Amino acid sequence: xxxxxxxxIGGLLHEVFGxxxxxxxxxxxxxxxxxxVAQFTVFLxxxxxxxxxxxxxxxxxxxxxxxxxxxxxLRGLARLEAA
Amino acid sequence: MAGTALRRRLTxxxxxxxxxxxxxxxxxxxxxxxxxxxxxxxxxxxxxxLTAEDGYSAERSYSxxxxxxxxxxxxxxxxxxxxxxxxxxxxxxAGDELEVRGPIGGYFVWDADGAASPLLLAAGGSGIVxxxxxxxxxxRSGAVVPARLLYSVRSWPDVIYxxxxxxxxxxVSVTYALTRQAPPGWTGHRGRVDATLLxxxxxxxxxxxVAYVCGPTSFVETIAEGLVGLGYPAxxxxxxxxxxxxxx
Numbered sequence: 001x002x003x004x005x006x007x008x009i010g011g012l013l014h015e016v017f018g019x020x021x022x023x024x025x026x027x028x029x030x031x032x033x034x035x036x037v038a039q040f041t042v043f044l045x046x047x048x049x050x051x052x053x054x055x056x057x058x059x060x061x062x063x064x065x066x067x068x069x070x071x072x073x074l075r076g077l078a079r080l081e082a083a
Numbered sequence: 084m085a086g087t088a089l090r091r092r093l094t095x096x097x098x099x100x101x102x103x104x105x106x107x108x109x110x111x112x113x114x115x116x117x118x119x120x121x122x123x124x125x126x127x128x129x130x131x132x133l134t135a136e137d138g139y140s141a142e143r144s145y146s147x148x149x150x151x152x153x154x155x156x157x158x159x160x161x162x163x164x165x166x167x168x169x170x171x172x173x174x175x176x177a178g179d180e181l182e183v184r185g186p187i188g189g190y191f192v193w194d195a196d197g198a199a200s201p202l203l204l205a206a207g208g209s210g211i212v213x214x215x216x217x218x219x220x221x222x223r224s225g226a227v228v229p230a231r232l233l234y235s236v237r238s239w240p241d242v243i244y245x246x247x248x249x250x251x252x253x254x255v256s257v258t259y260a261l262t263r264q265a266p267p268g269w270t271g272h273r274g275r276v277d278a279t280l281l282x283x284x285x286x287x288x289x290x291x292x293v294a295y296v297c298g299p300t301s302f303v304e305t306i307a308e309g310l311v312g313l314g315y316p317a318x319x320x321x322x323x324x325x326x327x328x329x330x331x
Contacts, residue, residue, distance in 0.1 A: 002299075002300045002324075002326040003300055003324070004300065004324050004325065004326055005322065005323065005324045006190070007128070007188055007190060007191050007323045007324075008144055008324070008325070010128070010144075010187040010188040010189075011093060011129075011130040011142075011144065011184060011185070011187045014093040014187060015093055018092065020187075020188070020189045022187075022188050022189055022190040022191075023189040023190050036190055037190075038188070038190030038191065038322075038323075039190075039322070083189070
């Protein structure tokens with residue numbers, strides 16, 4: 001499966017956070033790299049939606065949709081700041 | 084962009100298909116009537132959701148092909164093994180309804196207001212779609228920033244928006260790279276975009292250009308790395324990847 005980027009989950013992230021998030025800045029908890037969410041490496045059916053750090057490939061975000069709910073794991077992010 | 088607009092909830096709404104138009108043998112533009120549309124920016128996308136009678140649903144993202152202020156349109160490439168695109172490109176008719184949410188995205192967007200940097204647009208295959216929105220927005224707004232388009236596509240019949248792009252001659256320099264097949268007498272570039280072609284087309288870094296690169300992941304990686312190699316700061320190379328299928 002091809003890697004996409006954070007633009008591809010703009011709708012899902014808006015649903016989860018209630019605002020536009022592709023311009024938000026994320027900081028990787030593993031390597032400290034900082035960049036716009038739009039530039040995260042994204043896999044849509046991993047299973048679940050997985051965003052990885054473009055620098056070190058660490059997992060930043062996992063979102064699993066089950067029974068009408070979004071289960072969101074942000075442990076890979078040290079910071080996430082909306083623009 | 085007003086803060087209130089950014090904080091709005093993103094809800095599914097019913098769009099009615101106003102018209103469909105075939106662009107190539109496998110690509111179709113679908114114009115939508117969206118009564119609750121708040122307006123979009125050039126480069127944004129929307130999500131489409133199809134739901135089967137048994138409740139199974141599939142969502143896909145499609146770039147918006149029209150300029151801000153125009154009726155919302157998407158341009159869809161048919162993927163033969165796709166779940167959604169075959170329906171959108173062969174079954175859908177004017178008057179049909181679709182579930183849509185959007186507009187989505189704030190990173191891969193271009194606003195004519197205050198734009199000063201020369202535009203370098205690079206498209207692989209249907210990656211042309213959001214760039215067409217940017218080109219239309221530029222033309223409609225009377226923006227004077229110079230623009231160049233580098234468009235990599237498999238063959239001449241696969242060029243999307245060909246006649247529209249021809250109309251930009253004189254105001255936008257369009258360079259094609261035909262990766263698989265060229266018509267007889269073709270004098271343009273054959274094969275994938277290479278470093279020489281990219282260096283030819285790219286604005287010199289001294290002009291402080293901004294680049295928008297959209298296409299299959301491998302195309303985007305190649306172009307973005309090439310531009311950074313030419314001295315473009317990474318933050319001025321905006322990228323959007325749509326995976327591997329349907330590429331040039």
